[in-house]
Amino acid sequence: MPAAAALTPLGLSALALLTEGPMHPYEMYQLLIRRLKNEIVKVRPGSLYHAIDRLERDGYARVVGTDRDGQRPERTTYEITETGRLALQTRVSQLLADSPYEYPEFALAISEAHNLPRQAVVQLLRVRLADLRRQAEEVGDMITQKQSDGAQRLFMLHAEHRAALLTAETGWLAALIDDLAEHRIAWIDDPDFMH
């Protein structure tokens, strides 16, 4: 077993599912979609099969047999190993304490925004702001709705987190747009801009 690189997000999610019992890949796919994990990790069939292969290769999961339902393609069922359980907990711990910086593309966009004229930037940011506000509302609704369904708060933490970030981002962005529109920030297309 060579090296075993860190669990990728999808690998981690798959391994977490195996914690609930043996499963075949397509079943994992279904569950991930049904549980909306799709909002938290990017779930694509192709990537999932690859991720599971790696789990096996690294000794975190093993094949417990293949069956077939009628004449449908054959399914391989996997189960988690002890090493797998350990790896899962280890990785979750790591990520909780210190998830690595992720280079949001928007940061890049602002840092290259000077390639566009001020007014264009203002317009574009207004579009973004509207969109962020919509998302914030969506997440907010989702939370209150689940809450009234009596869902455990434990399972809504990620939504709360997202809500907090969205609020901060909309606030900051609204202020920025204002400063830009009111010429409180010098821009490269100002007549008196110099460097």
Added chain:
Amino acid sequence: MPAAAALTPLGLSALALLTEGPMHPYEMYQLLIRRLKNEIVKVRPGSLYHAIDRLERDGYARVVGTDRDGQRPERTTYEITETGRLALQTRVSQLLADSPYEYPEFALAISEAHNLPRQAVVQLLRVRLADLRRQAEEVGDMITQKQSDGAQRLFMLHAEHRAALLTAETGWLAALIDDLAEHRIAWIDDPDFMH
């Protein structure tokens, strides 16, 4: 020229550099590092060369010649094309208005946190909180320092953005840790937890 997929972050950065004049890859690398773009995009020599090849393939940049300094490896100099300028502005516009959701790994970590006992989670989150606070302070210092250097605010926007997000995240996290530590959130290892 087939299709030309969207500029990747590194491709975009490289193209933006070519805006300032013809350059060879290593020079771009140096500049990116010196200007701390490294904090905004992941800059690795290998990826940069690939990214530049793609710029050329897609007609956004073209070779203007190769020279060599003594017996050092030969360098190829590139310049931006008109299509390239257009593509740059188009992509920046897109990203400003609507950068796609990026699946922060921490969200995944919280949503799998129930695989660990409550106290472990509290401990780990305390570590993260300390780290986030450190980062927030760093960014804050960076901003005030550059400000007193008389740097244009235009070039500090990404730092302001990051500061805003860090503040929100530390605030939310501190509250969460409290709620967890004080048992205000039911956890799977509670004696009376049920679902």
Added chain:
DNA sequence: AGTGGAATAGTTCACACCGAATATTTCGCT
């Protein structure tokens, strides 16, 4: 003056991952 190790200059390559597209079979409907 000579030697050897770090730092700089500049690039290439093999491998791993992701994700879109694409099979292939079977079921449920009309």
Added chain:
DNA sequence: AGCGAAATATTCGGTGTGAACTATTCCACT
């Protein structure tokens, strides 16, 4: 009978990463 959707899986090209590789310059120490 026919046809679209579901079930299940694989293939393949694009991208990024880290190591390796070549060649020079700088500098400390003998």
